[in-house]
Amino acid sequence: MFDTIIVGAGFAGAVLAERLATQKQQRILVIDKRQHIGGNCYDCFDDHGVLIHQYGPHLFHTDNKKVFDYLGQFTEWLTYQHEVLALIDGQKVPVPFNLNSLHSLLPKSLAESLELKLIERFGYGVKVPILELREIDDKELKFLADFIYEKIFVNYTAKQWGKKPEDISAEVTGRVPVHISRDNRYFQDKYQAIPAQGYTQVFQKMLNQRNISLMLNTDFKDVFKLDFDTGKMQFMQSEFKGQLIFTGLIDELFASRFGELPYRSLAFNFEHLPIEQFQQKTTINYPNDYDFTRITEFKHITQQITPGTTIVKEFPQDFDRNDPNKNIPYYPIFTDENKQKLDRYLDFAKQFENITLVGRLAENRYYDMDDIVARALQVFDEIT
Template sequence: MFDWLVVGAGFAGSVLAERLASQRGETVLVIDRRSHIGGNAFDWYDEAGILVHRYGPHIFHTNAEAIVAYLSQFTTWRPYEHRVLAKVDGKLVPIPINLDTINRLYGLDLTSKQMEQFLVERRESVEEIRTAEDVVVGTVGRELYEKFFQGYTRKQWGVDPSQLSKSVTARVPTRTNRDDRYFTDTFQCMPAGGYTRMFHRMLAHPKIKVMLQTDYREIRKVIPYRRLIFTGPIDEFFDFRLGKLPYRSLRFEHVTLDRPRVQPVAVVNYPQTEAFTRVTEYKHLTGQQHPQTSLTYEYPTDDGDPYYPVPRAENEVLYKRYEALAAQQTDAIFVGRLATYRYYNMDQVIGQALAAFNRIQKTGAPALSLARGAAG
């Protein structure tokens, strides 16, 4: 009899398993249907000996000192500031849009003040900001929206930005200075030994057992446990009784080339051309020295493992119905991106899991709707 069954060995499940074992001395069984721990943050050394991310680039960044302090128990860090270029009109320009983006794209020599006026002249007046399109055209105008956002978003989500929640593009800033960092968080680093090594250390507690290639539905009535933490898709937990929640998936093409370096930065986006959305070259992230280089091409798709909840109003309505079912469970907590149908960053998922654990500490038992909204 385990005290806890944790479904999913990604950030949400692993953080809670570690806390329950180390802080409460309780026994935890962690299961995952995949053949590895770490969820989508899993990294490994490919056949060439290059450290790569199996499910696309995962860049750790946060403003939360408590989350850094927590993870630092299991890893040291390599400083890294993420930079992304977009191939637009045949040119590689910084994204998010900044002063250099505009000057290179249009052959100008604007100052920051002049760029602000440049954008003011192009912005469209939007009476009510409701969609992803509204956010962008109301900030940079329709021409830049079409060059940078419309095609990329269509590929990424399978629908036009006008049909997606404003949250999709609201998180992408526009800068009038030359800051070309993708993130501006106070802490931007990569686990020095990779994510998988960090997860191994997190799950190394003697009261934690891990079973991989294990489906919850196949063992839930076989292995005894007292309480449950579920980090998978919430609609799957309820056997899709209200219908399937839409998720967007990705197909990855991993290649190794006999060259030391291909791209000037880790990630290049392709909003106008190609079937893939972006190409990642991992040696920028890891700092690894190697005569070859490995890259990943990402192709969004509706088929495959669920990665991204699709942010549309009708999907939120369906999720709320599943959330109501979850609230009726007396021995389960739902945590993580898929279980709470939210597009969270890694640090937000960790924060959500730590907040759920703190509530367990206060109550002594699971309280069911604890996890939702804890990321803040």
């Protein structure tokens, strides 16, 4: 029997499996319903030899040296600075919106006036949340805030979440700032890179340990049972007295006893084109045009030299647990009602001493890749 069973082979599960196996010599079983490890970070070569991110682009960035160095044990890093453009009024301008975007879209005199006001009010190099900018009483800055909101933010957000921006938690809207700078990079973190051989090889090296076993293509509910009254656990019809680390849907673990939590899903349309390059930057957003939100071209990320190129268009969609085309929960939906429901699940989970919840789905909160690695390392310290 195993010391710890981990449900989910994404970053949260893989980090904890690696740490427990190598540092505590525990016997670990990792269960995942997919046929591969890596969760949404899984990448692979398509039929044309282009390394693609199967579940949308994943760009690693962090200011956390501990996280960067930890992952560096399992990969060499390829420096990569991510830039994104948005198609606005027929022009492709940097996003998040910055001073270069300002001068591209507005008349010179107005752009210069607005730049001075922004710097005087907030300072240079500052990031201002779009919703905060909209509350300013200055007439010109209010015009700019409304312009950015209408041209870049509102329609993209509506497509992404299927909701009006004001109906979404500030935890989400706060992630889309206005940059008062001329730095076109999407991120400003100290460490920005991608694994030189891809994310999947990182997971392979993390999980290729003597004490780690994998059970893929397996729904945990088919092999694992939890008695909600006694707290007893069963694995493969035998009592399991070890630890359960759960990184999947928290409502699914507890049989939706307090109701299902809503999520947002995505559909991806991959296209291979017989050209060297499709677009000038990795990602171009389409806030006001088309049904998709963005197009990503992978060769910009991987820096591969190969004939042809592969792009992917992202179509946000409702999450449906019973539809195999819509049953991947990419983003928790944050509302007051959902938070109350989540709190009931989290309170209920406290009575199970041998169960630890980790990750975006288990904790029902947004984590970037570096955040979830840091969280997993923190949990390792707490439970050992």
